[in-house]
Amino acid sequence: MKAIVYRGPYSVSVEEVPDPRIETPLDAVVRITTTNICGSDLHMYEGRTGVEEGTVLGHENMGIVEAVGTGVERITVGDRVSVPFNIACGTCRNCESGWWSFCLRTNPNEGVDGAAYGYAMMGPYAGGQAEYLRVPYADVNLLELPPGDEHELDFTMLSDIFPTGYHGTELAGVGPGDTVAVFGAGPVGLMAAHSAFIRGARRVFCVDKEPDRLKLAESIGAEAVDISDGDVVERIIDATDGAGVDKGVEAVGYQAHDHHGTEHPELVLDNLVQVVRTAGAIGVVGVYVPEDPGAADEGAKQGRIGWDYGTFFMKGQRMGTGQAPVKRYNRALRDLIIAGRAKPSFIVSHELGLDEAVDAYDKFDKRCDGYTKVLLHPSA
Ligand SMILES: NC(=O)c1ccc[n+]([C@@H]2O[C@H](COP(=O)([O-])OP(=O)(O)OC[C@H]3O[C@@H](n4cnc5c(N)ncnc54)[C@H](O)[C@@H]3O)[C@@H](O)[C@H]2O)c1
Ligand SMILES: [Zn+2]
Ligand SMILES: [Zn+2]
Numbered sequence: 001m002k003a004i005v006y007r008g009p010y011s012v013s014v015e016e017v018p019d020p021r022i023e024t025p026l027d028a029v030v031r032i033t034t035t036n037i038c039g040s041d042l043h044m045y046e047g048r049t050g051v052e053e054g055t056v057l058g059h060e061n062m063g064i065v066e067a068v069g070t071g072v073e074r075i076t077v078g079d080r081v082s083v084p085f086n087i088a089c090g091t092c093r094n095c096e097s098g099w100w101s102f103c104l105r106t107n108p109n110e111g112v113d114g115a116a117y118g119y120a121m122m123g124p125y126a127g128g129q130a131e132y133l134r135v136p137y138a139d140v141n142l143l144e145l146p147p148g149d150e151h152e153l154d155f156t157m158l159s160d161i162f163p164t165g166y167h168g169t170e171l172a173g174v175g176p177g178d179t180v181a182v183f184g185a186g187p188v189g190l191m192a193a194h195s196a197f198i199r200g201a202r203r204v205f206c207v208d209k210e211p212d213r214l215k216l217a218e219s220i221g222a223e224a225v226d227i228s229d230g231d232v233v234e235r236i237i238d239a240t241d242g243a244g245v246d247k248g249v250e251a252v253g254y255q256a257h258d259h260h261g262t263e264h265p266e267l268v269l270d271n272l273v274q275v276v277r278t279a280g281a282i283g284v285v286g287v288y289v290p291e292d293p294g295a296a297d298e299g300a301k302q303g304r305i306g307w308d309y310g311t312f313f314m315k316g317q318r319m320g321t322g323q324a325p326v327k328r329y330n331r332a333l334r335d336l337i338i339a340g341r342a343k344p345s346f347i348v349s350h351e352l353g354l355d356e357a358v359d360a361y362d363k364f365d366k367r368c369d370g371y372t373k374v375l376l377h378p379s380a
Contacts, residue, residue, distance in 0.1 A: 003056045003130030009047030020134035025071030028138030034156040035128045036060035037374040048294045049120035057118040058129030059085035060159040074139040081142040082158040084326035087115040090140030101323035131378045153345035154337045162344045164324040165191025168249035171283030171320030176200030178246040183268045185213040189251035193222045228259040233274045244277035253286030269307035281318040350374045
């Protein structure tokens with residue numbers, strides 16, 4: 001089959017690789033109808049992770065079940081499914097308590113709990129930017145979708161970024177009447193803003209520097225704050241009559257930069273501590289890593305990021321972090337889509353075939369105007 005393979009920093013290629021097959025009785029093989037490029041893929045693309053050359057990328061997958069193992073009971077061939085990016089066993093202590101993103105069984109890497117498709121450190125699982133994908137523990141992991149192709153562009157957000165954005169608002173405890181600041185108006189930040197409104201937020205500020213992304217934020221009723229226009233903290237504090245916002249979501253990650261493009265991994269955490277009110281809360285879904293050989297300073301190379309923990313403590317704030325447990329939310333978010341109450345597809349900018357992915361990685365990585373969310377249709 002054809003797949004997108006990581007070949008080193010700033011290099012991916014479309015290659016012929018062996019078809020995945022059923023390896024255990026609990027597996028399924030899914031024919032991919034839509035798979036997305038994610039901001040998380042860019043950390044690998046830019047050579048800022050330890051991902052191995054030759055890895056098939058792609059953790060945002062959906063499609064039609066092509067084959068199932070003899071032990072799969074709930075899912076049948078022909079089902080239309082969303083594949084959460086987390087690979088969970090369903091029965092370990094963390095899975096049983098809803099932390100599907102920290103499964104104790106599926107990642108053989110020493111010291112890392114939680115697995116994913118086509119991702120650095122997340123286990124030996126090929127990604128789905130390909131024609132087919134092997135899904136372990138299929139009954140546990142796959143979410144059924146209504147048959148046909150309705151809502152394809154909305155449902156494709158269920159594998160990662162819609163639940164991830166939602167998780168940011170859950171970690172921050174966003175509730176009715178809240179004011180919320182979302183840092184990063186990339187796909188994850190935009191999904192967090194969408195989720196904040198779904199949860200009843202009164203006002204949502206979206207902070208970024210890409211005008212096209214800020215425009216999308218405004219299209220759903222958020223207030224855009226461009227970091228190129230001066231002190232972000234001051235502007236949000238002023239806009240809330242000096243109070244600050246109730247809740248904050250971090251949707252940028254360790255490659256946070258100023259408006260000149262210089263990286264400061266502590267910048268957004270510091271901004272959040274300042275704009276969130278005393279006793280407020282912050283959900284961090286932007287990725288931070290324990291090792292970043294490409295970091296500018298010695299501490300950050302080892303995951304030691306010098307953010308303002310002192311003020312965070314003084315203000316009595318709370319913070320939640322980590323990979324999103326997609327399965328905790330994807331069923332409810334699917335049903336909101338079906339009911340017409342959620343429409344995450346508003347961020348889709350491109351729909352391409354696999355052959356066009358090499359160029360799309362380059363343009364998405366450069367945040368070229370209009371490259372917000374790229375969907376690949378492998379069979380197109
Ligand atoms: N926790 C999870 O489960 C999970 C899942 C998916 C993605 N992620 C992570 O979420 C983050 C965002 O993902 P994405 O797909 O939206 O990525 P993206 O790279 O497309 O978006 C990040 C945005 O942050 C903006 N940004 C950079 N510096 C900023 C600053 N100082 N202030 C405000 N905005 C700034 C960029 O301009 C960009 O638009 C990434 O780190 C990604 O790895 C986490
Ligand atoms: Zn993703
Ligand atoms: Zn588990």
